[in-house]
Amino acid sequence: MSDVFAIPSPKPAPVRLYCLPCAGGSAEMYRGWDALLPDWLGLWPLELPGRGKRFGEPLLNDATVLAGHLLDEVLNADDRPFALFGHSMGALLAYEMACQMEERGKPERLALVTLSGREPPHLSPEAGRQRHALPEAAFLDEVRRYGGLPAELEQSRELLQVFMPVLRNDFALVDGYRFGREACLASPLFVVGGDDEPDFTPDELEQWQGYSRRWQGTASFPGGHFYFNDGPARTALMSALRRQIAHRCEDLLAW
Known part of the structure; x- marks a missing residue:
């Protein structure tokens, strides 16, 4: 199995939920989430180059190229339906993967795209x-400012210097991303976030609706950028994802 699938779900689930990390993050940020989902839905975090099992691989700071590589891995791994979830930088990658999937003429397997902790591109203060x-x-x-520097890095200068290239690479990816497409997604789009985000309000998340012809609305949870670090908020998020994906896959699941 490819190292992209760093923490594969042990469930023989008919549907997969592929998750993409935030800037500086790895597949480890999703460890344990699979246990919060039903048996029919397996959570598979995707590992990016330069971290975790892929630590020795060169970093990539081009969202279009990276999303294309990840999509290749997902499409080649299995033929079952799947959903995408991305947080912050991962939301950009998830959206780019969905766009490329439609450009390849293969949107039917994509049950849902969920974007977390990311304002729509036209509101982003980061571009450029x-x-x-x-x-x-x-x-x-x-x-x-985003609450994204773990305590162990704050306390260890040596560890911080090892981690710094990954952080800088990922911020370059976000700041350099250009959304140049005119067409909206045909895939269902669901957007979530904390109600105390530093850069945008829950109401501004609603403006993602212009990026999909199958808009599924938004959900807000108590907390800031990493709202899901709180146990109850994480459980509520998983419940929302389960409901959304089940609705999209009801024929497959015979419900």
């Missing part, structure tokens, strides 16, 4: 910025 090139202190302040 060069945050990855900031001096270290200013760059780390930017990371802290």
